[in-house]
Amino acid sequence: xxxxxxxxxxxxxxxxxxxxxxxxxxxxxxxxxxxxxxxxxxxxxxxxxxxxxxxxxxxxxxxxxxxxxxxxxxxxxxxxxxxxxxxxxxxxxxxxxxxxxxxxxxxxxxxxxxxxxxxxxxxxxx
Numbered sequence: 001x002x003x004x005x006x007x008x009x010x011x012x013x014x015x016x017x018x019x020x021x022x023x024x025x026x027x028x029x030x031x032x033x034x035x036x037x038x039x040x041x042x043x044x045x046x047x048x049x050x051x052x053x054x055x056x057x058x059x060x061x062x063x064x065x066x067x068x069x070x071x072x073x074x075x076x077x078x079x080x081x082x083x084x085x086x087x088x089x090x091x092x093x094x095x096x097x098x099x100x101x102x103x104x105x106x107x108x109x110x111x112x113x114x115x116x117x118x119x120x121x122x123x124x125x126x
Contacts, residue, residue, distance in 0.1 A: 004125045007048045012123065013097050015048040024119075030094040032086025035061050037119050044124035049117050051078065051099035058116025065113050068095050076101050081113055 001007045004015060016030035024037045028047055035047065065081035080095040098115060 001123065002126060004046045004048070007046075007123055007125055012048045012050050014051060014054070015046055015125070016094065017045060018047050031083060031096055032093045033061075033063055033083050035117060035119075035122060037122060037124070039124070041124055043126055046125040048123040048125055049096075049121055050123075051097045053118070053121035054081075054096060054098040055116045055118065056114060058118055060119055061117040061122075063115055063117075065096070065115055067111055067113055079113065081115060 001010055001012070007015060016028035018026040018028055018041065020041050021027055021034065024040060025034060026037060026041050026044075026047060027034050037047075041047075063083040064085075065083050067079055068082045069080035071078040071080070076099050079098045079100065081098060082093065082095045086093050096115065098113075
């Protein structure tokens with residue numbers, strides 16, 4: 001999808017307004033984190049990432065997070081994560097959701113989690 005509404009309609013739950021910082025870099029206002037992109041943000045006003053594209057390890061856009069909520073579904077868990085050292089004007093930043101199959105989460109229950117948002121998985125939205 002190319003628009004925020006299109007991303008919402010296709011099930012993307014992690015969406016943040018952005019501020020452009022320079023070539024291939026944005027500040028995700030709602031998450032309080034800086035992200036590197038694999039392309040120029042152009043006219044994008046938001047960035048999104050699908051919950052299953054938020055990884056536990058990677059080389060770029062890595063953040064240590066506090067687990068703020070765990071939501072159990074029939075076949076998966078949705079882990080809501082708040083990045084440590086998040087900065088922003090919002091006093092209440094939006095947590096980032098990560099979806100894991102039950103078998104994947106069982107062995108990794110913890111109060112903290114490291115995540116990665118690969119640049120190729122970030123959706124630039126108008």
